[in-house]
Amino acid sequence: MKIFKGRIFSFLRKPADINDTGSYTYLEKGGVAFDDKGIIIEVDDYYKLSKKYENTETIDFGSKIIFPGFIDLHNHFPQTQVIASYGTKLLEWLNKYTFPNESLFVDDEHCDRESKIFLDLLNHNGITTSVSFGSVHPNSVEYLFQEALRRNMCIIAGNVLMDRNAPDTVLKRADKSYLSSKKIIGKWHNVSRCKYAITPRFAITSTPELMEVSQTLCAENKSCYVQTHLSENIDEIETTLELFPDQKDYLSIYDKYKLLSNKTLLAH
Ligand SMILES: [Zn+2]
Incomplete structure:
Protein backbone atom coordinates (compact mmCIF):
# COMPACT_ATOMS: atom_id res chain seq x y z
CA MET A 1 0.00 0.00 0.00
CA PHE A 67 -6.05 14.66 -11.31
CA PRO A 68 -8.13 11.62 -12.25
CA GLY A 69 -7.00 10.05 -15.55
CA PHE A 70 -7.70 12.16 -18.64
CA ILE A 71 -10.10 11.04 -21.35
CA ASP A 72 -8.88 11.51 -24.96
CA LEU A 73 -11.95 11.63 -27.19
CA HIS A 74 -10.17 11.40 -30.52
CA ASN A 75 -6.88 10.07 -31.79
CA HIS A 76 -5.51 7.76 -34.48
CA PHE A 77 -3.54 4.85 -33.09
CA PRO A 78 -1.72 4.12 -36.41
CA GLN A 79 -0.51 7.73 -36.75
CA THR A 80 1.87 7.70 -33.79
CA GLN A 81 4.91 7.66 -36.10
CA VAL A 82 3.72 10.64 -38.19
CA ILE A 83 3.04 12.98 -35.27
CA ALA A 84 4.60 16.39 -36.06
CA SER A 85 5.06 15.64 -39.77
CA TYR A 86 5.13 18.82 -41.84
CA GLY A 87 1.74 20.54 -41.69
CA THR A 88 0.37 20.39 -45.22
CA LYS A 89 -3.39 20.55 -45.85
CA LEU A 90 -5.49 17.60 -44.75
CA LEU A 91 -5.90 15.66 -48.01
CA GLU A 92 -2.23 16.12 -49.00
CA TRP A 93 -1.11 15.17 -45.48
CA LEU A 94 -3.16 11.98 -45.59
CA ASN A 95 -1.68 10.90 -48.95
CA LYS A 96 1.88 11.88 -48.15
CA TYR A 97 2.33 10.66 -44.57
CA THR A 98 -0.70 8.97 -43.10
CA PHE A 99 -1.82 6.40 -45.64
CA PRO A 100 1.72 5.02 -46.30
CA ASN A 101 2.23 4.68 -42.55
CA GLU A 102 -1.18 3.06 -41.96
CA SER A 103 -0.45 0.49 -44.67
CA LEU A 104 2.32 -0.92 -42.42
CA PHE A 105 -0.38 -2.25 -40.07
CA VAL A 106 -0.96 -5.20 -42.37
CA ASP A 107 1.87 -6.78 -40.34
CA ASP A 108 1.00 -8.33 -36.95
CA GLU A 109 4.36 -7.61 -35.36
CA HIS A 110 4.03 -3.97 -36.31
CA CYS A 111 0.52 -3.81 -34.77
CA ASP A 112 1.78 -5.41 -31.58
CA ARG A 113 4.77 -3.09 -31.20
CA GLU A 114 2.85 0.07 -32.11
CA SER A 115 -0.05 -0.67 -29.76
CA LYS A 116 2.39 -0.81 -26.83
CA ILE A 117 4.16 2.41 -27.89
CA PHE A 118 0.82 4.16 -28.40
CA LEU A 119 -0.64 3.20 -25.02
CA ASP A 120 2.66 4.04 -23.28
CA LEU A 121 2.42 7.52 -24.82
CA LEU A 122 -1.17 7.94 -23.66
CA ASN A 123 -0.34 6.78 -20.13
CA HIS A 124 2.73 9.02 -19.89
CA ASN A 125 0.45 11.96 -20.69
CA GLY A 126 -2.07 11.03 -18.02
CA ILE A 127 -4.63 9.51 -20.39
CA THR A 128 -6.38 6.43 -19.09
CA THR A 129 -9.43 6.37 -21.40
CA SER A 130 -9.25 6.79 -25.16
CA VAL A 131 -11.50 6.81 -28.22
CA SER A 132 -9.26 5.70 -31.08
CA PHE A 133 -9.24 5.00 -34.80
CA GLY A 134 -7.38 1.90 -35.98
CA SER A 135 -6.12 1.33 -39.53
CA VAL A 136 -8.21 -0.50 -42.14
CA HIS A 137 -6.66 -3.76 -40.92
CA PRO A 138 -8.81 -5.49 -38.28
CA ASN A 139 -5.67 -6.71 -36.51
CA SER A 140 -4.64 -3.16 -35.68
CA VAL A 141 -7.65 -2.95 -33.36
CA GLU A 142 -7.27 -6.51 -32.08
CA TYR A 143 -3.73 -5.75 -30.86
CA LEU A 144 -4.86 -2.44 -29.39
CA PHE A 145 -7.67 -4.14 -27.44
CA GLN A 146 -5.31 -6.90 -26.26
CA GLU A 147 -2.85 -4.38 -24.86
CA ALA A 148 -5.62 -2.23 -23.34
CA LEU A 149 -7.04 -5.33 -21.66
CA ARG A 150 -3.63 -6.15 -20.18
CA ARG A 151 -3.47 -2.61 -18.72
CA ASN A 152 -7.17 -2.57 -17.71
CA MET A 153 -7.62 0.62 -19.76
CA CYS A 154 -10.96 1.79 -21.13
CA ILE A 155 -10.62 1.91 -24.93
CA ILE A 156 -13.34 2.61 -27.47
CA ALA A 157 -11.90 1.76 -30.89
CA GLY A 158 -12.65 0.46 -34.35
CA ASN A 159 -10.79 -0.31 -37.54
CA VAL A 160 -11.47 2.36 -40.16
CA LEU A 161 -13.82 1.49 -43.00
CA MET A 162 -12.48 2.85 -46.33
CA ASP A 163 -13.18 1.74 -49.89
CA ARG A 164 -12.27 4.65 -52.18
CA ASN A 165 -10.02 7.67 -52.72
CA ALA A 166 -6.91 6.25 -51.04
CA PRO A 167 -4.10 3.84 -51.99
CA ASP A 168 -5.14 0.18 -52.41
CA THR A 169 -3.03 -0.79 -49.38
CA VAL A 170 -5.47 1.00 -47.07
CA LEU A 171 -8.74 0.12 -48.82
CA LYS A 172 -11.10 -2.75 -48.19
CA ARG A 173 -14.27 -3.75 -50.03
CA ALA A 174 -17.51 -2.93 -48.23
CA ASP A 175 -18.70 -6.57 -48.02
CA LYS A 176 -15.35 -7.71 -46.57
CA SER A 177 -15.37 -4.85 -44.04
CA TYR A 178 -18.82 -5.89 -42.92
CA LEU A 179 -17.67 -9.44 -42.15
CA SER A 180 -14.43 -8.49 -40.40
CA SER A 181 -16.12 -5.78 -38.31
CA LYS A 182 -18.83 -8.20 -37.25
CA LYS A 183 -16.17 -10.67 -36.15
CA ILE A 184 -14.27 -8.15 -34.01
CA ILE A 185 -17.47 -6.79 -32.45
CA GLY A 186 -18.37 -10.35 -31.41
CA LYS A 187 -14.92 -10.97 -30.00
CA TRP A 188 -14.12 -7.64 -28.28
CA HIS A 189 -17.13 -5.37 -27.71
CA ASN A 190 -17.76 -5.02 -23.95
CA VAL A 191 -14.91 -7.37 -23.06
CA SER A 192 -13.61 -5.89 -19.80
CA ARG A 193 -13.28 -2.15 -20.60
CA CYS A 194 -12.93 -2.53 -24.40
CA LYS A 195 -15.78 -1.22 -26.54
CA TYR A 196 -16.17 -1.17 -30.30
CA ALA A 197 -16.84 1.92 -32.43
CA ILE A 198 -18.06 1.53 -36.00
CA THR A 199 -15.60 3.77 -37.84
CA PRO A 200 -16.26 4.94 -41.41
CA ARG A 201 -13.16 7.15 -41.72
CA PHE A 202 -15.01 10.02 -43.41
CA ALA A 203 -17.41 10.45 -46.30
CA ILE A 204 -14.63 10.99 -48.90
CA THR A 205 -13.24 7.48 -48.43
CA SER A 206 -16.68 5.84 -48.25
CA THR A 207 -18.78 4.75 -51.22
CA PRO A 208 -22.56 4.73 -50.69
CA GLU A 209 -22.22 0.90 -50.34
CA LEU A 210 -19.77 1.35 -47.47
CA MET A 211 -22.06 3.88 -45.79
CA GLU A 212 -24.83 1.28 -46.06
CA VAL A 213 -22.54 -1.30 -44.43
CA SER A 214 -21.90 1.17 -41.57
CA GLN A 215 -25.64 1.68 -41.24
CA THR A 216 -26.25 -2.08 -41.09
CA LEU A 217 -23.50 -2.59 -38.51
CA CYS A 218 -25.06 0.17 -36.36
CA ALA A 219 -28.55 -1.29 -36.67
CA GLU A 220 -27.31 -4.77 -35.75
CA ASN A 221 -25.08 -3.63 -32.88
CA LYS A 222 -26.97 -0.88 -31.08
CA SER A 223 -24.65 -0.82 -28.05
CA CYS A 224 -21.62 -0.02 -30.25
CA TYR A 225 -20.39 3.53 -30.71
CA VAL A 226 -19.90 5.35 -34.04
CA GLN A 227 -16.94 7.59 -34.82
CA THR A 228 -16.09 9.49 -37.99
CA HIS A 229 -14.83 12.89 -39.14
CA LEU A 230 -16.80 16.02 -40.04
CA SER A 231 -15.82 19.32 -41.68
CA GLU A 232 -12.06 19.41 -41.09
CA ASN A 233 -11.22 21.96 -43.78
CA ILE A 234 -12.68 23.79 -46.78
CA ASP A 235 -11.15 21.58 -49.51
CA GLU A 236 -12.39 18.47 -47.74
CA ILE A 237 -15.93 19.85 -47.37
CA GLU A 238 -16.06 20.78 -51.09
CA THR A 239 -14.81 17.34 -52.19
CA THR A 240 -17.29 15.63 -49.88
CA LEU A 241 -20.28 17.51 -51.27
CA GLU A 242 -19.18 16.73 -54.86
CA LEU A 243 -19.21 13.02 -53.96
CA PHE A 244 -22.66 13.19 -52.38
CA PRO A 245 -24.42 15.81 -54.58
CA ASP A 246 -27.89 14.90 -53.34
CA GLN A 247 -27.05 16.01 -49.77
CA LYS A 248 -27.49 19.59 -48.59
CA ASP A 249 -24.48 19.56 -46.23
CA TYR A 250 -21.77 17.32 -44.80
CA LEU A 251 -23.69 16.28 -41.66
CA SER A 252 -26.77 15.27 -43.64
CA ILE A 253 -24.70 12.51 -45.33
CA TYR A 254 -24.23 10.79 -41.98
CA ASP A 255 -27.84 11.49 -41.08
CA LYS A 256 -29.04 9.84 -44.30
CA TYR A 257 -27.31 6.59 -43.27
CA LYS A 258 -28.66 6.85 -39.70
CA LEU A 259 -25.23 7.17 -38.11
CA LEU A 260 -26.12 10.05 -35.79
CA SER A 261 -27.12 9.34 -32.19
CA ASN A 262 -25.92 10.07 -28.67
CA LYS A 263 -23.30 7.33 -29.22
CA THR A 264 -21.74 9.14 -32.21
CA LEU A 265 -18.46 11.05 -32.01
CA LEU A 266 -17.73 13.50 -34.86
CA ALA A 267 -14.04 14.35 -34.83
CA HIS A 268 -12.24 17.67 -35.53
ZN1 LIG B 1 -8.95 12.37 -36.82
Missing part, protein backbone atom coordinates in the same frame (compact mmCIF):
# COMPACT_ATOMS: atom_id res chain seq x y z
CA LYS A 2 1.07 3.62 -0.68
CA ILE A 3 -0.24 7.14 -0.26
CA PHE A 4 0.31 9.88 -2.85
CA LYS A 5 0.37 13.33 -1.27
CA GLY A 6 -0.37 16.52 -3.22
CA ARG A 7 -3.05 19.00 -4.26
CA ILE A 8 -6.06 17.05 -5.46
CA PHE A 9 -8.61 18.30 -7.96
CA SER A 10 -11.50 16.24 -9.29
CA PHE A 11 -14.86 17.01 -10.88
CA LEU A 12 -17.93 15.53 -9.19
CA ARG A 13 -20.32 16.52 -11.99
CA LYS A 14 -20.53 18.81 -15.01
CA PRO A 15 -20.28 22.46 -13.77
CA ALA A 16 -23.41 24.56 -14.36
CA ASP A 17 -21.22 27.67 -14.85
CA ILE A 18 -17.87 29.14 -13.77
CA ASN A 19 -19.15 29.84 -10.23
CA ASP A 20 -20.41 26.31 -9.60
CA THR A 21 -17.95 25.44 -6.82
CA GLY A 22 -20.02 22.44 -5.74
CA SER A 23 -19.19 20.67 -8.99
CA TYR A 24 -15.66 19.76 -7.97
CA THR A 25 -13.56 18.76 -5.00
CA TYR A 26 -10.23 20.38 -4.20
CA LEU A 27 -7.91 19.33 -1.38
CA GLU A 28 -4.90 21.59 -0.77
CA LYS A 29 -3.12 18.88 1.22
CA GLY A 30 -4.77 15.79 -0.14
CA GLY A 31 -3.89 12.13 -0.23
CA VAL A 32 -4.70 9.19 -2.50
CA ALA A 33 -4.36 5.77 -0.86
CA PHE A 34 -3.62 2.78 -3.13
CA ASP A 35 -3.66 -0.92 -2.39
CA ASP A 36 -0.84 -3.20 -3.49
CA LYS A 37 -2.47 -3.72 -6.90
CA GLY A 38 -2.45 0.03 -7.56
CA ILE A 39 -6.23 0.36 -7.06
CA ILE A 40 -7.37 3.57 -5.32
CA ILE A 41 -9.03 2.75 -2.00
CA GLU A 42 -9.52 6.22 -0.55
CA VAL A 43 -9.07 9.92 -1.37
CA ASP A 44 -9.13 12.38 1.52
CA ASP A 45 -7.18 14.94 3.49
CA TYR A 46 -3.60 13.62 3.72
CA TYR A 47 -3.33 13.85 7.51
CA LYS A 48 -6.54 11.89 8.02
CA LEU A 49 -5.27 9.19 5.66
CA SER A 50 -1.82 9.06 7.23
CA LYS A 51 -3.38 8.52 10.68
CA LYS A 52 -5.79 5.89 9.39
CA TYR A 53 -3.08 4.00 7.49
CA GLU A 54 -0.15 4.33 9.88
CA ASN A 55 3.30 3.15 8.71
CA THR A 56 2.28 3.42 5.05
CA GLU A 57 4.83 4.75 2.57
CA THR A 58 4.03 8.29 1.37
CA ILE A 59 5.15 9.64 -1.99
CA ASP A 60 5.08 13.41 -1.70
CA PHE A 61 4.34 15.35 -4.92
CA GLY A 62 4.59 18.71 -3.09
CA SER A 63 2.42 21.41 -4.70
CA LYS A 64 1.76 19.40 -7.88
CA ILE A 65 -1.90 18.76 -8.70
CA ILE A 66 -3.15 15.16 -8.85
Whole structure:
Protein backbone atom coordinates (compact mmCIF):
# COMPACT_ATOMS: atom_id res chain seq x y z
CA MET A 1 0.00 0.00 0.00
CA LYS A 2 1.07 3.62 -0.68
CA ILE A 3 -0.24 7.14 -0.26
CA PHE A 4 0.31 9.88 -2.85
CA LYS A 5 0.37 13.33 -1.27
CA GLY A 6 -0.37 16.52 -3.22
CA ARG A 7 -3.05 19.00 -4.26
CA ILE A 8 -6.06 17.05 -5.46
CA PHE A 9 -8.61 18.30 -7.96
CA SER A 10 -11.50 16.24 -9.29
CA PHE A 11 -14.86 17.01 -10.88
CA LEU A 12 -17.93 15.53 -9.19
CA ARG A 13 -20.32 16.52 -11.99
CA LYS A 14 -20.53 18.81 -15.01
CA PRO A 15 -20.28 22.46 -13.77
CA ALA A 16 -23.41 24.56 -14.36
CA ASP A 17 -21.22 27.67 -14.85
CA ILE A 18 -17.87 29.14 -13.77
CA ASN A 19 -19.15 29.84 -10.23
CA ASP A 20 -20.41 26.31 -9.60
CA THR A 21 -17.95 25.44 -6.82
CA GLY A 22 -20.02 22.44 -5.74
CA SER A 23 -19.19 20.67 -8.99
CA TYR A 24 -15.66 19.76 -7.97
CA THR A 25 -13.56 18.76 -5.00
CA TYR A 26 -10.23 20.38 -4.20
CA LEU A 27 -7.91 19.33 -1.38
CA GLU A 28 -4.90 21.59 -0.77
CA LYS A 29 -3.12 18.88 1.22
CA GLY A 30 -4.77 15.79 -0.14
CA GLY A 31 -3.89 12.13 -0.23
CA VAL A 32 -4.70 9.19 -2.50
CA ALA A 33 -4.36 5.77 -0.86
CA PHE A 34 -3.62 2.78 -3.13
CA ASP A 35 -3.66 -0.92 -2.39
CA ASP A 36 -0.84 -3.20 -3.49
CA LYS A 37 -2.47 -3.72 -6.90
CA GLY A 38 -2.45 0.03 -7.56
CA ILE A 39 -6.23 0.36 -7.06
CA ILE A 40 -7.37 3.57 -5.32
CA ILE A 41 -9.03 2.75 -2.00
CA GLU A 42 -9.52 6.22 -0.55
CA VAL A 43 -9.07 9.92 -1.37
CA ASP A 44 -9.13 12.38 1.52
CA ASP A 45 -7.18 14.94 3.49
CA TYR A 46 -3.60 13.62 3.72
CA TYR A 47 -3.33 13.85 7.51
CA LYS A 48 -6.54 11.89 8.02
CA LEU A 49 -5.27 9.19 5.66
CA SER A 50 -1.82 9.06 7.23
CA LYS A 51 -3.38 8.52 10.68
CA LYS A 52 -5.79 5.89 9.39
CA TYR A 53 -3.08 4.00 7.49
CA GLU A 54 -0.15 4.33 9.88
CA ASN A 55 3.30 3.15 8.71
CA THR A 56 2.28 3.42 5.05
CA GLU A 57 4.83 4.75 2.57
CA THR A 58 4.03 8.29 1.37
CA ILE A 59 5.15 9.64 -1.99
CA ASP A 60 5.08 13.41 -1.70
CA PHE A 61 4.34 15.35 -4.92
CA GLY A 62 4.59 18.71 -3.09
CA SER A 63 2.42 21.41 -4.70
CA LYS A 64 1.76 19.40 -7.88
CA ILE A 65 -1.90 18.76 -8.70
CA ILE A 66 -3.15 15.16 -8.85
CA PHE A 67 -6.05 14.66 -11.31
CA PRO A 68 -8.13 11.62 -12.25
CA GLY A 69 -7.00 10.05 -15.55
CA PHE A 70 -7.70 12.16 -18.64
CA ILE A 71 -10.10 11.04 -21.35
CA ASP A 72 -8.88 11.51 -24.96
CA LEU A 73 -11.95 11.63 -27.19
CA HIS A 74 -10.17 11.40 -30.52
CA ASN A 75 -6.88 10.07 -31.79
CA HIS A 76 -5.51 7.76 -34.48
CA PHE A 77 -3.54 4.85 -33.09
CA PRO A 78 -1.72 4.12 -36.41
CA GLN A 79 -0.51 7.73 -36.75
CA THR A 80 1.87 7.70 -33.79
CA GLN A 81 4.91 7.66 -36.10
CA VAL A 82 3.72 10.64 -38.19
CA ILE A 83 3.04 12.98 -35.27
CA ALA A 84 4.60 16.39 -36.06
CA SER A 85 5.06 15.64 -39.77
CA TYR A 86 5.13 18.82 -41.84
CA GLY A 87 1.74 20.54 -41.69
CA THR A 88 0.37 20.39 -45.22
CA LYS A 89 -3.39 20.55 -45.85
CA LEU A 90 -5.49 17.60 -44.75
CA LEU A 91 -5.90 15.66 -48.01
CA GLU A 92 -2.23 16.12 -49.00
CA TRP A 93 -1.11 15.17 -45.48
CA LEU A 94 -3.16 11.98 -45.59
CA ASN A 95 -1.68 10.90 -48.95
CA LYS A 96 1.88 11.88 -48.15
CA TYR A 97 2.33 10.66 -44.57
CA THR A 98 -0.70 8.97 -43.10
CA PHE A 99 -1.82 6.40 -45.64
CA PRO A 100 1.72 5.02 -46.30
CA ASN A 101 2.23 4.68 -42.55
CA GLU A 102 -1.18 3.06 -41.96
CA SER A 103 -0.45 0.49 -44.67
CA LEU A 104 2.32 -0.92 -42.42
CA PHE A 105 -0.38 -2.25 -40.07
CA VAL A 106 -0.96 -5.20 -42.37
CA ASP A 107 1.87 -6.78 -40.34
CA ASP A 108 1.00 -8.33 -36.95
CA GLU A 109 4.36 -7.61 -35.36
CA HIS A 110 4.03 -3.97 -36.31
CA CYS A 111 0.52 -3.81 -34.77
CA ASP A 112 1.78 -5.41 -31.58
CA ARG A 113 4.77 -3.09 -31.20
CA GLU A 114 2.85 0.07 -32.11
CA SER A 115 -0.05 -0.67 -29.76
CA LYS A 116 2.39 -0.81 -26.83
CA ILE A 117 4.16 2.41 -27.89
CA PHE A 118 0.82 4.16 -28.40
CA LEU A 119 -0.64 3.20 -25.02
CA ASP A 120 2.66 4.04 -23.28
CA LEU A 121 2.42 7.52 -24.82
CA LEU A 122 -1.17 7.94 -23.66
CA ASN A 123 -0.34 6.78 -20.13
CA HIS A 124 2.73 9.02 -19.89
CA ASN A 125 0.45 11.96 -20.69
CA GLY A 126 -2.07 11.03 -18.02
CA ILE A 127 -4.63 9.51 -20.39
CA THR A 128 -6.38 6.43 -19.09
CA THR A 129 -9.43 6.37 -21.40
CA SER A 130 -9.25 6.79 -25.16
CA VAL A 131 -11.50 6.81 -28.22
CA SER A 132 -9.26 5.70 -31.08
CA PHE A 133 -9.24 5.00 -34.80
CA GLY A 134 -7.38 1.90 -35.98
CA SER A 135 -6.12 1.33 -39.53
CA VAL A 136 -8.21 -0.50 -42.14
CA HIS A 137 -6.66 -3.76 -40.92
CA PRO A 138 -8.81 -5.49 -38.28
CA ASN A 139 -5.67 -6.71 -36.51
CA SER A 140 -4.64 -3.16 -35.68
CA VAL A 141 -7.65 -2.95 -33.36
CA GLU A 142 -7.27 -6.51 -32.08
CA TYR A 143 -3.73 -5.75 -30.86
CA LEU A 144 -4.86 -2.44 -29.39
CA PHE A 145 -7.67 -4.14 -27.44
CA GLN A 146 -5.31 -6.90 -26.26
CA GLU A 147 -2.85 -4.38 -24.86
CA ALA A 148 -5.62 -2.23 -23.34
CA LEU A 149 -7.04 -5.33 -21.66
CA ARG A 150 -3.63 -6.15 -20.18
CA ARG A 151 -3.47 -2.61 -18.72
CA ASN A 152 -7.17 -2.57 -17.71
CA MET A 153 -7.62 0.62 -19.76
CA CYS A 154 -10.96 1.79 -21.13
CA ILE A 155 -10.62 1.91 -24.93
CA ILE A 156 -13.34 2.61 -27.47
CA ALA A 157 -11.90 1.76 -30.89
CA GLY A 158 -12.65 0.46 -34.35
CA ASN A 159 -10.79 -0.31 -37.54
CA VAL A 160 -11.47 2.36 -40.16
CA LEU A 161 -13.82 1.49 -43.00
CA MET A 162 -12.48 2.85 -46.33
CA ASP A 163 -13.18 1.74 -49.89
CA ARG A 164 -12.27 4.65 -52.18
CA ASN A 165 -10.02 7.67 -52.72
CA ALA A 166 -6.91 6.25 -51.04
CA PRO A 167 -4.10 3.84 -51.99
CA ASP A 168 -5.14 0.18 -52.41
CA THR A 169 -3.03 -0.79 -49.38
CA VAL A 170 -5.47 1.00 -47.07
CA LEU A 171 -8.74 0.12 -48.82
CA LYS A 172 -11.10 -2.75 -48.19
CA ARG A 173 -14.27 -3.75 -50.03
CA ALA A 174 -17.51 -2.93 -48.23
CA ASP A 175 -18.70 -6.57 -48.02
CA LYS A 176 -15.35 -7.71 -46.57
CA SER A 177 -15.37 -4.85 -44.04
CA TYR A 178 -18.82 -5.89 -42.92
CA LEU A 179 -17.67 -9.44 -42.15
CA SER A 180 -14.43 -8.49 -40.40
CA SER A 181 -16.12 -5.78 -38.31
CA LYS A 182 -18.83 -8.20 -37.25
CA LYS A 183 -16.17 -10.67 -36.15
CA ILE A 184 -14.27 -8.15 -34.01
CA ILE A 185 -17.47 -6.79 -32.45
CA GLY A 186 -18.37 -10.35 -31.41
CA LYS A 187 -14.92 -10.97 -30.00
CA TRP A 188 -14.12 -7.64 -28.28
CA HIS A 189 -17.13 -5.37 -27.71
CA ASN A 190 -17.76 -5.02 -23.95
CA VAL A 191 -14.91 -7.37 -23.06
CA SER A 192 -13.61 -5.89 -19.80
CA ARG A 193 -13.28 -2.15 -20.60
CA CYS A 194 -12.93 -2.53 -24.40
CA LYS A 195 -15.78 -1.22 -26.54
CA TYR A 196 -16.17 -1.17 -30.30
CA ALA A 197 -16.84 1.92 -32.43
CA ILE A 198 -18.06 1.53 -36.00
CA THR A 199 -15.60 3.77 -37.84
CA PRO A 200 -16.26 4.94 -41.41
CA ARG A 201 -13.16 7.15 -41.72
CA PHE A 202 -15.01 10.02 -43.41
CA ALA A 203 -17.41 10.45 -46.30
CA ILE A 204 -14.63 10.99 -48.90
CA THR A 205 -13.24 7.48 -48.43
CA SER A 206 -16.68 5.84 -48.25
CA THR A 207 -18.78 4.75 -51.22
CA PRO A 208 -22.56 4.73 -50.69
CA GLU A 209 -22.22 0.90 -50.34
CA LEU A 210 -19.77 1.35 -47.47
CA MET A 211 -22.06 3.88 -45.79
CA GLU A 212 -24.83 1.28 -46.06
CA VAL A 213 -22.54 -1.30 -44.43
CA SER A 214 -21.90 1.17 -41.57
CA GLN A 215 -25.64 1.68 -41.24
CA THR A 216 -26.25 -2.08 -41.09
CA LEU A 217 -23.50 -2.59 -38.51
CA CYS A 218 -25.06 0.17 -36.36
CA ALA A 219 -28.55 -1.29 -36.67
CA GLU A 220 -27.31 -4.77 -35.75
CA ASN A 221 -25.08 -3.63 -32.88
CA LYS A 222 -26.97 -0.88 -31.08
CA SER A 223 -24.65 -0.82 -28.05
CA CYS A 224 -21.62 -0.02 -30.25
CA TYR A 225 -20.39 3.53 -30.71
CA VAL A 226 -19.90 5.35 -34.04
CA GLN A 227 -16.94 7.59 -34.82
CA THR A 228 -16.09 9.49 -37.99
CA HIS A 229 -14.83 12.89 -39.14
CA LEU A 230 -16.80 16.02 -40.04
CA SER A 231 -15.82 19.32 -41.68
CA GLU A 232 -12.06 19.41 -41.09
CA ASN A 233 -11.22 21.96 -43.78
CA ILE A 234 -12.68 23.79 -46.78
CA ASP A 235 -11.15 21.58 -49.51
CA GLU A 236 -12.39 18.47 -47.74
CA ILE A 237 -15.93 19.85 -47.37
CA GLU A 238 -16.06 20.78 -51.09
CA THR A 239 -14.81 17.34 -52.19
CA THR A 240 -17.29 15.63 -49.88
CA LEU A 241 -20.28 17.51 -51.27
CA GLU A 242 -19.18 16.73 -54.86
CA LEU A 243 -19.21 13.02 -53.96
CA PHE A 244 -22.66 13.19 -52.38
CA PRO A 245 -24.42 15.81 -54.58
CA ASP A 246 -27.89 14.90 -53.34
CA GLN A 247 -27.05 16.01 -49.77
CA LYS A 248 -27.49 19.59 -48.59
CA ASP A 249 -24.48 19.56 -46.23
CA TYR A 250 -21.77 17.32 -44.80
CA LEU A 251 -23.69 16.28 -41.66
CA SER A 252 -26.77 15.27 -43.64
CA ILE A 253 -24.70 12.51 -45.33
CA TYR A 254 -24.23 10.79 -41.98
CA ASP A 255 -27.84 11.49 -41.08
CA LYS A 256 -29.04 9.84 -44.30
CA TYR A 257 -27.31 6.59 -43.27
CA LYS A 258 -28.66 6.85 -39.70
CA LEU A 259 -25.23 7.17 -38.11
CA LEU A 260 -26.12 10.05 -35.79
CA SER A 261 -27.12 9.34 -32.19
CA ASN A 262 -25.92 10.07 -28.67
CA LYS A 263 -23.30 7.33 -29.22
CA THR A 264 -21.74 9.14 -32.21
CA LEU A 265 -18.46 11.05 -32.01
CA LEU A 266 -17.73 13.50 -34.86
CA ALA A 267 -14.04 14.35 -34.83
CA HIS A 268 -12.24 17.67 -35.53
ZN1 LIG B 1 -8.95 12.37 -36.82
